[in-house]
Amino acid sequence: MLTRSECLQIEREQGSPFYLFDSETFAANFRDFRDAFARRYPHVMLGYSYKTNYTPYVCQLVGRLGGMPEVVSRLEYDLAERVGHPANEIIFNGPLKRRDDLERAFRDGATVHLDAPYEVETLLAFVREHPHTKPRIGLRVNIDLSDDTGASHTQMGYRMGRFGFLPDAIGESVAVLREAGIPVRVLHGHCSSSTRQTWIYQRITKTLCDLAAEHGADTIEDINVGGGFFGKLPRGFGPADAPTFDDYAEAIVATLREHPWAKGREPRLIFEPGVALVANTFSYFTRIVDVKSMRGNRIALADGNVFHTKPSMHAKPQPYAVLRANPHTPAAECVTQVTGSTCMEKDYLLQDVPGSLERDDFVRIDNVGAYTISMSPTFIHPAPAIVMREGSGFRALRRLQTFDHAFAQFAF
Numbered sequence: 001m002l003t004r005s006e007c008l009q010i011e012r013e014q015g016s017p018f019y020l021f022d023s024e025t026f027a028a029n030f031r032d033f034r035d036a037f038a039r040r041y042p043h044v045m046l047g048y049s050y051k052t053n054y055t056p057y058v059c060q061l062v063g064r065l066g067g068m069p070e071v072v073s074r075l076e077y078d079l080a081e082r083v084g085h086p087a088n089e090i091i092f093n094g095p096l097k098r099r100d101d102l103e104r105a106f107r108d109g110a111t112v113h114l115d116a117p118y119e120v121e122t123l124l125a126f127v128r129e130h131p132h133t134k135p136r137i138g139l140r141v142n143i144d145l146s147d148d149t150g151a152s153h154t155q156m157g158y159r160m161g162r163f164g165f166l167p168d169a170i171g172e173s174v175a176v177l178r179e180a181g182i183p184v185r186v187l188h189g190h191c192s193s194s195t196r197q198t199w200i201y202q203r204i205t206k207t208l209c210d211l212a213a214e215h216g217a218d219t220i221e222d223i224n225v226g227g228g229f230f231g232k233l234p235r236g237f238g239p240a241d242a243p244t245f246d247d248y249a250e251a252i253v254a255t256l257r258e259h260p261w262a263k264g265r266e267p268r269l270i271f272e273p274g275v276a277l278v279a280n281t282f283s284y285f286t287r288i289v290d291v292k293s294m295r296g297n298r299i300a301l302a303d304g305n306v307f308h309t310k311p312s313m314h315a316k317p318q319p320y321a322v323l324r325a326n327p328h329t330p331a332a333e334c335v336t337q338v339t340g341s342t343c344m345e346k347d348y349l350l351q352d353v354p355g356s357l358e359r360d361d362f363v364r365i366d367n368v369g370a371y372t373i374s375m376s377p378t379f380i381h382p383a384p385a386i387v388m389r390e391g392s393g394f395r396a397l398r399r400l401q402t403f404d405h406a407f408a409q410f411a412f
C-alpha cells in the first residue's frame with residue numbers, strides 16, 4: 001500500500017482524491033479464479049465483465065492474461081477492440097443492443113447472447129439479407145432463483161430476474177433459428193443474486209445442461225455460467241461463510257460432470273466475473289481538509305466524496321485505514337462522520353471512525369474496484385486520477401479530469 005509521503009507525491013502530480021490500482025492482485029485473482037476451475041475441468045475460459053470496471057489498462061491486462069471481454073454496449077465493444085481484441089473474442093451481452101451494433105457483431109463473429117425475441121427477429125432479418133455470414137449465437141436463459149422456502153435470491157430480493165428467455169421458451173427459439181440455418185452455440189445463465197451461494201451456480205449449470213440436452217444437444221459448444229461470484233473479501237467484511245473460488249469450482253464442475261449431456265461432450269465452461277476479479281484491486285485515497293465540532297459530534301470533511309467510493313449508496317461498511325499527518329496526536333473523540341466534498345447531506349464516506357482523525361490525514365478506503373469508477377459521472381468535482389505503482393514511481397492510468405474534458409460535449 002502507500003505511505004503518507006507517497007500520497008503527498010501522488011497528490012502533487014495528480015491531485016487528491018485519487019484511486020490506486022493493484023495490478024498484481026488483479027492478475028492473482030484472475031489466475032486463482034481460472035485455476036480453481038482448470039484444476040478440475042479442462043475446458044475453461046474467463047470473460048471479464050467490462051462494466052464492472054472498464055479502466056482500459058485493466059481491460060488490456062485481461063487480454064494479456066488470456067481472458068475475453070464481456071461487453072454490454074457499443075461503448076464497451078469499441079473499447080474491447082481498441083485494447084486489441086479481435087471481434088471473435090468478444091462476448092456481447094445486454095438487454096439493449098442496437099440494430100447496427102448487432103449487425104456488426106453478427107458480421108464480425110463476436111459471440112452474441114440474444115436476450116429477447118426482438119433480437120431473434122433482428123438476427124433472422126440479418127441472415128436473410130446476408131445468407132453467407134455465420135453469426136455465433138447464444139441464448140440467455142432466465143433462471144428462477146427461488147429457494148426451497150420460496151424466497152427469491154435475485155438481487156435486491158426482486159421476485160424474478162428481468163433478462164433472457166424463460167426456460168420454456170428456449171426450445172421455440174432454438175427451433176426457429178435452426179430452421180433459418182443458425183445453430184445456437186451457447187447457453188448463458190448469468191444471474192445477479194443477493195447471496196452468491198454455490199447452489200445458485202449449480203442450478204444455473206444444471207438448467208443450462210438440461211436445456212442443451214432437450215433442445216440443442218448437437219450444436220451447443222459452451223455453457224456460460226456468467227458472473228456474480230464473491231471475490232476474496234477483506235477480513236471482517238462480507239459473510240464469514242462466503243464461498244471461495246474452490247467452493248464454486250467444486251460445486252459447478254461436479255454438477256457438470258454428473259450431467260449425462262455434458263459427460264459425453266465436455267462443453268467449454270465460460271465465466272464472466274467482474275466483482276470477483278476487480279473489487280479488491282482498487283483503493284481510494286482522500287485528504288481530510290477540516291475537522292469541526294457540531295452539536296457534540298466531530299465531523300471531518302474529505303476532499304473526496306461518496307460518489308467515488310459507493311455510487312450505489314449500499315449500506316455495507318467498507319474497509320479503511322487512516323494515514324496520519326502526525327502519528328503522535330493524542331487520541332481524540334471518535335469522528336462521527338467523514339463527509340465528502342459535494343453538497344449532499346448523504347455524502348459521507350465513513351461513519352464512527354475511532355481515534356484521532358485530524359486535518360491533513362489521508363483516509364484510504366479499500367475494495368472500491370467494482371461498480372464505482374464506471375458508475376460515477378462527473379458530479380460537482382472532476383473525476384479523480386487513477387494511478388498504479390510502476391518501478392519507484394507511479395503511473396497515471398487516468399489523469400484528473402479537466403474543465404475541457406468535463407464540458408467537451410456541451411454546447412456553449
Ligand SMILES: Cc1ncc(COP(=O)(O)O)c(C=O)c1O
Pocket residue numbers: 049052070093094190192226227228229272273274275276370
Ligand atoms: C451478463 C453479466 N455478466 C457478468 C456480470 C458480472 O457480475 P459481477 O460483477 O457481479 O461478477 C454481470 C453483472 O451484472 C452481467 O450482467
